[in-house]
Amino acid sequence: MDVDVIVVGAGAAGSAAALRAADGPGRVLVLERDPRYLDNSNTARSTGMVPAAGSALQRRAGVEDDPERMLADIMAKTGGSADRELARALCGASARLVDTMAEAWDAPLELVRDFRYPGHSADRMHAPPDRKGRTWLEVLAARLKARPNVDVALGAAVTDVRPSPDGSGYRVRVGDSGEEVTCRCLILATNGFGADPAMVAEHLPEISRAVYFGGPFSDGSGIRWGMAMGADTAFMDAYQGHGSIAPDAGTLVSWAVIVGGGFLLNARGERFCDESHGYSETALPVLAQPGGWVYDVFDEELRQEALRFADFRETDAMGVVGRAEDEGALASRLGVPPDALAATLEEIAACVRTGRPDRFGRRFARTLRPPYRFVRVTGALFHTQGGLRVDGKARVLRPDGVPIPGLYAAGGTAHGISGRGASGYLAGNGLLAALGLGLLAGEGAAARLAGAADA
């Protein structure tokens, strides 16, 4: 069998790439190994927040934003270490991406106005009302099905990828039978390597003992195929962590409860970091606390706000969010020394009174108001942010910077824009790199088929 474009993986990256490539006249084949990817993929598990600067939804809401401002936020979060060229390309494409998703692909997206993740200087997160990536992934799946020039094969695990002997494209091996499909353009969208313990131990030893919370088939295969075909890799030590997973429910506890004034408390009744930096870099400090877990402490008002998030509703419904009527009850329910808890609450109250930051540098706008709420949380690895080196057109590059003809990577298979380690991850960088690079890869493939020399 021969097609024009093969997309491996049908998560955010693969779906965006296939939909955009299908705008051209070529035949597109999507190979997805997991028949249940609408439940399992990283995208399906995500909160579905897509950042964009200058979108129609922002304009309608009167939000002033532009790609340069978004780029500045990304560079600031990484201390200047992110790939500026790639970040600029993704910020530049972000409004087109979200507008295309909302208008051409019918994805249910609204502008998030009720809270802002740390590091964003404008309201630029676009999410489905239930804050579930799965919600728009299902819509994209339906759009793919409806395209006459797209075939989606589920349960189609790609096992090997090689250049065609005549250099005209690629040979892709599918399943145990070893059936081969050939194509002119190949888009790798199999996500990163979070589910491969050996690769995590090699590249991300600091988070290797944490629970992995992403898709089960993120085994680094796309990255390995690219490397075998001469591709370079970049930022392999970058990842998205999270400091707020409820181990007793197996669910994500929305960071919105922290942004709104909640805090993390260890078993000694003490805070231990500036939670306002972000959830990704908080994974390691949480894991470093006694037992490797802590409490998210917030109040009923913040609980009500967080119930907008499907993940939080699940956590709440599992009965793991506790309630304490006053400070004494909170100390006793948490089993922490009452004087240590009192000192922690007083430190926060003093910050609110004086307007000064606490000893970690965090500022508090308000104190919590009883009844208190709490949930036990731990740190986790969400997804990896290093991968095949790509340029601003999603083309996979050799170590000398020359693109490998007709080979593209998107999402977790490509290198990201989060610098190194966990602290450079700005909320939204994951789906921006997945959907944004997917869009650019699809555009590139369509242009290449149409004869463009530089696509």
Ligand SMILES: Cc1cc2nc3c(=O)[nH]c(=O)nc-3n(C[C@H](O)[C@H](O)[C@H](O)COP(=O)(O)OP(=O)(O)OC[C@H]3O[C@@H](n4cnc5c(N)ncnc54)[C@H](O)[C@@H]3O)c2cc1C
């Ligand atoms: C709980 C959680 C919440 C998150 N929330 C957000 C958020 O709100 N905003 C944000 O920006 N990021 C978020 N992220 C990160 C985001 O989920 C990822 O960055 C993004 O989904 C990656 O998309 P992808 O398409 O690269 O990977 P995936 O969505 O995982 O898709 C890859 C697909 O490839 C398939 N595949 C793998 N190997 C093969 C093979 N050999 N053959 C065929 N198919 C294969 C897999 O089955 C899978 O379906 C979150 C992550 C988690 C864990």
